[in-house]
Amino acid sequence: MIERLSRRLGLRLRFALFFAALGLGGAALIAAALWVGQAKAGGPADGYVIAGLIAGLGVVGLAVWIGLLFDENVAKPILALASDLTTRARADVDLQIDEDQARHLAALAPAANAINAALSEARAARARAVARETARIEREKALFEALFRDLGEGALVATPDNRVMLYNRVAQELLPGIGLDRALETVLRPEPVTDALRRVREARVQGRIAAETFLAASADGARLLVGRVTPILSDEELSGHVLIFHDATGDLRAHAEQAHLFNRLLEGVRRPAGSIAALLDVLRESEDMDAASRDQLHDGVAQEVTRLMSVIDDTAHAQAAATARSWPVSAVAVSHIFDAVRAKADVAPECVPSGETVACDGFAIATLLARLVSRLAEDGRREVFTLAAERDGDEIRLVIGWQGEVATDDEITRWLDAPLSPAYGSYTGRDALEAHCAVVWPESAGAGHRIVLPLAITAEGQLTPEQARPEFYDFNLPDAPGGDLAEAPLSDLSFVVFDTETTGLSPRGGDEIVQIAGLRIVNGRILHGETFETLVDPGRSIPAASTRVHHISDDMVRGAPDIAEAGRQFHDFCRGSVLVAHNAPFDLAFLRLKEEVMGRRFDNPVLCTVLMSAGLFEHTGQHTLDALCDRFGVRIPPEARHTAMGDAVATAEVFVRMLGLLRDRAITTLGGAIEEEGRMTKIRKAQDY
């Protein structure tokens, strides 16, 4: 009973009740005592009453006074202390507790402060540990990301049901159309891989965990890939597999080309050589031949020689073209090569800064240049070494300069004839140059000398910071939605958010699409690295009024694919995804009218951000893309607005935020979201967007 009461009543009220009981009880006792005293001793009641009133009021007053003191100095400080402690327990507050307010509570306040200090210390230590650990994980993550992304071979990690969890840059080059959560078979003929996986499984049953090799064509058949597949096991459970592969198309083709070239050369040489031998034999043996026949035979020899020379010329050209292609090199920043040369060479040359990139094996070229600098400096007759990069057409000339003794071409050739580096075995500097289809040569002007090494410049520039880390992996891919998509959780679906630019507003009135852009959302993340963007030739002129809106002119779409081709490509991009657009019915009307031309059907589920907005917010409000961007704080650069990609990105940013709001309203399935839209369909008709 008391417990229940004390729980219900506050501390101060309980103290007040306690002192009230004390005062009233004392007063009652005094009254009772005086009453008994008067009854036993007799006498006038007035004296007793007066005494009783004084004593009773005194006792009550005392109780009130002490009660107030108690309230001020005990109850309130206890409450304040309790509140301080609760705050510190729940939130991260580092402030000391004010001990002065609880000075009458003896050691309680210092004790509370001690706890507070210990708590702060523990929290700080934990925060430091978390920060340290986070930094370590971030470092490792960055390392692995860089490793995977820049691996020279294609790398791909797939879920057990063959959906892509990770891919690197080379994989993206080799298998265009690859994307997170995409089925492997959309980019690769999967049978050889599944067969290799079956062998992996069989080997695993026998207790062997081994990689299996495969040779598979890309889905479009354009490339042949050779690679290995390795299972990923965690706790004896298969959580996916890793595919490492490279393009064998080039190797196979080059091999075939070389064989073809060789056969052609042999055949081409054999025939004129045979004719020349025969003609010369006849000439030598027939001394009595008349002049006309002799001339005829000589003409024959001359003809065959011309033929022989043209065969050699043709083969030489074909050979040059074939070898020029066959050496894989990567884009290397000239500044990195220079840094490496400075670090490796016996004397560090002065470097002229350069922002260029060249196509080469960076290590080999840096080692080669360092070798040259070291040899040049060896006998002390040369000094003031410099390194520079000079642009010459589509070449970069790497130039070692120095003052003093000249270096002859034979000297340079000798220096390059020694093995380049223990890392390369017996591979010499000359081999490295040949592999790059490059030569070095000496140049001189007065006392200044140079060695020149021309290398091909690469078109591939540095990634802009925006693109620096495109999303290329997601190890927490949701399970593939099975069966009824309407019941599928929204979070498990992948979306393609897209926008089109058109010649006008009337799909049935002859207006056409001039641009399509889309990007994917997988597992709630916008994948800025997986985008679709193409201009479309509308097959008609673009009205100037429309060009003013989207800045796409007739000239720009000339040579672009028509809607049949672009539509098919876009259809491939949308495979397995829910389509999302701002005012989707408009964009879809254009696409659906062309389904017959494309030979494809856009039967993907569709969500419209206009309708979703109307469902989520007051349907009296504005639902333009600009209004939604304002509402969610999404910034679109003004120059990107009204470009298909700019608007698609903005719609995607708005859409992921709307998904969050739907989740808060316990709408978690696609069916739920579509229903939410449906409620608004009628309202839409009256809407201005």
Add this chain to the structure above:
Amino acid sequence: MSQKTVLLVEDEDNIALALTHLIGRAGHELRRVASGDDAMTALAEARPDLVVLDVMLPGRSGYEVCQLIRRDASLEGVKVLMITASGGDLERRKGLAVGADAFMTKPFSTTELKQRITELLEDGDD
């Protein structure tokens, strides 16, 4: 036009034989050496108007001989025609870079060679 002198640096005897006749018939004075080192000696003895220089030579390479000709002030104005059997664009570029005036790849037609030699020698007269 005074008689021109040509130094032929070529280690293959048969092509040298053909070129000797060809250049002699064109009315030029010709000396032939078969190695890069002999070429340097011959150049020191008498200054020719034109050097027909094979790239692949025993001893010094044709590139080096050309480089040395270009560094020698006393040999200024000497024309160099390089010829090679390993016919790639790289060799041509390197030959021209070290100072050759013209570059020809074997096999070539004698008519073409004669024409080049004439051009180079006439050019030297200007």
